[in-house]
Amino acid sequence: MHTEIKAADREGILAAAGVIRGGGLCAMPTETVYGLAANGLDPAAVREIYRVKGRPQDNPLILHIASLPELFPLVVIDPETEATVRLLAARFWPGPLTMVLPRSGLVPDVITAGGPTVAIRMPSHPAARALIAAAGVPIAAPSANLSGKPSPTTLRDVTDDLTGRIPLILDGGDAAVGVESTVIDLSRRPFDILRPGGISREALAAVLGEEVGDASAPADGKPPRSPGMKYRHYAPAAPLTGLVGRGEDSLRYLASLPHPEENAAVVFDECAERAAALGYRVLSYGAEADHDAHARLLFLTLRNADRTGAGRIYVQISPDRHGRGDAVFNRLSRSAGGDLIYLSAE
Ligand code: TXA
Ligand code: MG
Numbered sequence: 001m002h003t004e005i006k007a008a009d010r011e012g013i014l015a016a017a018g019v020i021r022g023g024g025l026c027a028m029p030t031e032t033v034y035g036l037a038a039n040g041l042d043p044a045a046v047r048e049i050y051r052v053k054g055r056p057q058d059n060p061l062i063l064h065i066a067s068l069p070e071l072f073p074l075v076v077i078d079p080e081t082e083a084t085v086r087l088l089a090a091r092f093w094p095g096p097l098t099m100v101l102p103r104s105g106l107v108p109d110v111i112t113a114g115g116p117t118v119a120i121r122m123p124s125h126p127a128a129r130a131l132i133a134a135a136g137v138p139i140a141a142p143s144a145n146l147s148g149k150p151s152p153t154t155l156r157d158v159t160d161d162l163t164g165r166i167p168l169i170l171d172g173g174d175a176a177v178g179v180e181s182t183v184i185d186l187s188r189r190p191f192d193i194l195r196p197g198g199i200s201r202e203a204l205a206a207v208l209g210e211e212v213g214d215a216s217a218p219a220d221g222k223p224p225r226s227p228g229m230k231y232r233h234y235a236p237a238a239p240l241t242g243l244v245g246r247g248e249d250s251l252r253y254l255a256s257l258p259h260p261e262e263n264a265a266v267v268f269d270e271c272a273e274r275a276a277a278l279g280y281r282v283l284s285y286g287a288e289a290d291h292d293a294h295a296r297l298l299f300l301t302l303r304n305a306d307r308t309g310a311g312r313i314y315v316q317i318s319p320d321r322h323g324r325g326d327a328v329f330n331r332l333s334r335s336a337g338g339d340l341i342y343l344s345a346e
Pocket of ligand 1: 033036062
């Protein structure tokens, strides 16, 4: 299949809306990561998303909307839940927050993987909003990577994964947030985070005026409530080892390893020169305390680390989980498949 790349200007948006309305797929920019978009009310189009990504069928999709009134036909909620939705939407939408709510009959089973709830988000990227509005339907969109790979945050990452597989990619520049939306389950009490992301659990608790639980890493043996969280994911091709601790401590550890020249080190800016002096193929992803930078650069840096041909990728991970630190920790521990070395506590 020939893949066209178009700027996300008026002409590009109209072309993409035509593809979506015709039952096809296109890649759309969002502020979190690029999404692989289809008409969320068209089961055949949604099934194509699973096929193109190689995504497991039991992992439900997020519906993207452009304005709050578009949410209500998709859900069945009581007045108290509606008040919660309005409160969160007023503060965090459009933006990187996804709400899980009891679904209505309008939502196809293929969106929810047959479950009783549906995940809904209003993205803030102007091209995503314009595309949803022009298509006139809720848009189903998982991250636009092949299943298992790091999510795409730049045009190049999308084209690497999807060229030849979909007719159209909209170029909306680099993603500003860089990690996916936070998924919060509002279908039961107490509210729980199912996936940490662009909006922190502290910020949600502050607006809700109550504790918000963390169900993203459930106790051993229990299946996660967000099915996507059970797969090895976000993984570069080379094996990845996470070094959790202060930069100084993980540098000392890196200095003790044999054959640095065969491996890549993804480090805090402050450690880049010293890691290079040790012989590693060095990539930096922001200052040690800058969680927003880590989030923005994380997936791109993992893809770039693979592009160096390294045999193994070591990544410095901050033990501080505030703000987007929680999402960064979550993604990296999953790309490491649990291979984390704890060098110092916070
Ligand atoms: O930022 C984002 O959310 C990006 C952009 C493109 O909007 N999208 C994204 O979609 O990350 P995806 O499909 O890669 O991840 C959706 C996550 C998965 O972990 C999935 O299991 C969970 O949301 N999810 C979707 N529907 C759910 C539901 N009804 N109940 C629980 N978890 C759900
Ligand atoms: Mg994904």
